[in-house]
Amino acid sequence: MSELTRKAEKLDAADELAAKRAEFVLDDVVYLDGNSLGALPVAVPGRLEDVVRRQWGELRIRSWTEGGWWTAPERIGDRIAPLVGAAPGQIVVGDSTSVNVFKAVVGAVRLARLTGPERDEIVVDATTFPTDGYIAESAARMTGCTVRPVEPSSLPDVLGGRTAAVLLNHVDYRSGRLHDLPSLTAAVHAAGAVVVWDLCHSAGALPVGLDEHGVDLAVGCTYKYLNGGPGSPAFLYVRADGQERFDSPLPGWNSHAEPFGMRPSYEAAAGAVRGRVGTPDILSMLALEAALEVWDGVTVGAVRAKSLALTDFFLECVEAYVPEGRVSCVTPLAHGERGSQVALRCPDAGDVMTRLIERGVVGDFRHPDVLRFGFTPLYVGFAEVERAARVLAEVLA
Ligand SMILES: Cc1ncc(COP(=O)(O)O)c(C=O)c1O
Numbered sequence: 001m002s003e004l005t006r007k008a009e010k011l012d013a014a015d016e017l018a019a020k021r022a023e024f025v026l027d028d029v030v031y032l033d034g035n036s037l038g039a040l041p042v043a044v045p046g047r048l049e050d051v052v053r054r055q056w057g058e059l060r061i062r063s064w065t066e067g068g069w070w071t072a073p074e075r076i077g078d079r080i081a082p083l084v085g086a087a088p089g090q091i092v093v094g095d096s097t098s099v100n101v102f103k104a105v106v107g108a109v110r111l112a113r114l115t116g117p118e119r120d121e122i123v124v125d126a127t128t129f130p131t132d133g134y135i136a137e138s139a140a141r142m143t144g145c146t147v148r149p150v151e152p153s154s155l156p157d158v159l160g161g162r163t164a165a166v167l168l169n170h171v172d173y174r175s176g177r178l179h180d181l182p183s184l185t186a187a188v189h190a191a192g193a194v195v196v197w198d199l200c201h202s203a204g205a206l207p208v209g210l211d212e213h214g215v216d217l218a219v220g221c222t223y224k225y226l227n228g229g230p231g232s233p234a235f236l237y238v239r240a241d242g243q244e245r246f247d248s249p250l251p252g253w254n255s256h257a258e259p260f261g262m263r264p265s266y267e268a269a270a271g272a273v274r275g276r277v278g279t280p281d282i283l284s285m286l287a288l289e290a291a292l293e294v295w296d297g298v299t300v301g302a303v304r305a306k307s308l309a310l311t312d313f314f315l316e317c318v319e320a321y322v323p324e325g326r327v328s329c330v331t332p333l334a335h336g337e338r339g340s341q342v343a344l345r346c347p348d349a350g351d352v353m354t355r356l357i358e359r360g361v362v363g364d365f366r367h368p369d370v371l372r373f374g375f376t377p378l379y380v381g382f383a384e385v386e387r388a389a390r391v392l393a394e395v396l397a
């Protein structure tokens with residue numbers, strides 16, 4: 001037994017989250033792609049069966065009221081809230097992340113213009129996941145703004161009296177770099193602008209502190225570290241003291257103060273409900289609700305501690321096993337700058353990932369040359385990490 005195998009055994013034995021793995025459907029594949037699609041929680045199939053057969057099949061329309069379907073977006077938002085450091089009443093679940101980026105960015109420009117009508121720039125993280133950039137472009141055209149791309153580290157240099165809104169990713173999807181949410185939020189506020197954070201790669205992986213750091217608006221998906229399933233609905237956070245001024249560009253009837261009043265004129269509901277649009281996707285939404293039960297008794301702090309230990313150990317194993325110079329690490333080594341993934345660059349990354357998957361180690365490939373490995377602390381163990389690095393070294397040899 002090698003030294004690293006022994007170390008993995010010790011780390012697994014001391015892992016306080018180890019028992020959580022049994023709450024997921026897993027096999028002997030090393031699954032390091034939870035930053036794309038989280039694994040299936042054991043509770044989900046049975047819950048969906050009930051939702052379909054009893055709630056839909058037997059109760060039918062009654063489920064909207066008696067079964068709590070109508071209030072699911074806010075109820076599930078409140079279940080996500082503590083995971084991202086938000087008090088209740090500020091998060092609604094629904095629609096895709098892309099749609100919520102649209103609501104948040106247009107809403108942010110409208111908020112900024114209440115006090116600065118001349119503001120006409122939307123600043124966007126230059127390395128953003130593409131959908132955010134595409135939507136910011138469209139939001140800019142609709143609001144008479146221009147988009148200004150910037151590396152997050154240079155953000156303070158471009159902020160000014162013209163900045164209306166700033167859209168940033170908390171963790172970069174490709175490199176795994178964690179951006180400094182507290183200081184960047186403070187810089188945006190000092191310029192009198194409104195910030196929107198995309199939490200897709202941090203929600204459920206590390207502490208976010210939305211309320212603590214005074215974030216205005218945030219969006220995130222639920223199918224990565226929150227394990228809600230393929231295409232599960234996203235979430236939108238609107239800070240409590242901005243809700244009354246939040247003017248959604250998609251004011252569907254579900255966000256109306258009195259939706260069943262069927263009135264021709266629009267009056268926005270109070271609270272987080274104002275972020276809703278139309279009829280929620282109940283099957284996906286209630287699958288997500290069941291998936292979130294794995295968080296009972298788990299703190300985000302414990303998840304973060306294990307996440308850092310997993311990524312540290314993976315880097316240590318890669319360093320020990322992989323021939324020198326064969327890959328270079330794109331993810332920052334400093335804990336304060338690392339999300340819950342490790343990205344390694346190598347010229348033949350596409351082929352390498354195909355061969356890794358054939359050998360039971362699943363990560364993903366991001367164009368043009370990045371191998372991405374995501375570590376979900378609720379179900380990934382240290383022995384698996386050692387095995388992944390060992391197989392990677394064999395494939396690269
Ligand atoms: C940072 C980020 N934003 C947005 C998305 C996707 O948005 P949507 O849920 O609308 O597909 C992803 C991943 O798919 C992402 O990584």
Ligand SMILES: Nc1c(O)cccc1C(=O)C[C@H](N)C(=O)O
Pocket residue numbers: 035036037129173174200231
């Ligand atoms: N949302 C996805 C999908 O529908 C299919 C495949 C992958 C995804 C992803 O989530 C990709 C992911 N956001 C990324 O960071 O690359």
